[in-house]
Amino acid sequence: MPPHPPVSVRSRLSRWGWIALGWLFVALGFIGALLPVMPTTIFLIVAAGCFARGSPRLEAWLLGHPRFGPTLVAWRRDGAxxxxxxxxxxxxxxxxxxxxxxxxxxxxxxxxxxxxxxxxxxxxxxxxxxxxx
Structure with a gap:
């Protein structure tokens, strides 16, 4: 069996970019949970989308979060x-x-x-x- 081709630098940077962007939106979402003038859910929906492109493990963590996960799953499943x-x-x-x-x-x-x-x-x-x- 031939060895796997090396992961390109571009795809690695793209993956890390999605992860960094996901964490930025998670931070904004958690700030929104504490401040009444900022939304929470929209930032976490975008974070889940970023994590889906960069890290399935982080996406699963966010969707499984006890406080925010059910809302995110309902949005993904039904747009609810x-x-x-x-x-x-x-x-x-x-x-x-x-x-x-x-x-x-x-x-x-x-x-x-x-x-x-x-x-x-x-x-x-x-x-x-x-x-x-």
């Missing part, structure tokens, strides 16, 4: 978001918009544009199915 998470996300969007209005004092055009984008995000969240546990 739990009712409580939907409420928290939409509340966060509303609070963020209120802070934007009072803090930035935007003109009408910008306020409507930001409201439309945030409303679209909220609509997407609300229309996702509930987990089928």
């Amino acid at each position: 978001i739990g009712r409580r998470a939907k409420g928290m996300a939409c509340s966060g969007i509303a609070i963020g918009y209120a802070l934007f209005l009072f803090g930035a004092r935007p003109g009408v055009g910008l306020a409507v544009l930001v409201a439309a984008v945030m409303g679209g995000c909220a609509a997407y969240i609300v229309t996702r199915p509930a987990p089928s546990d």
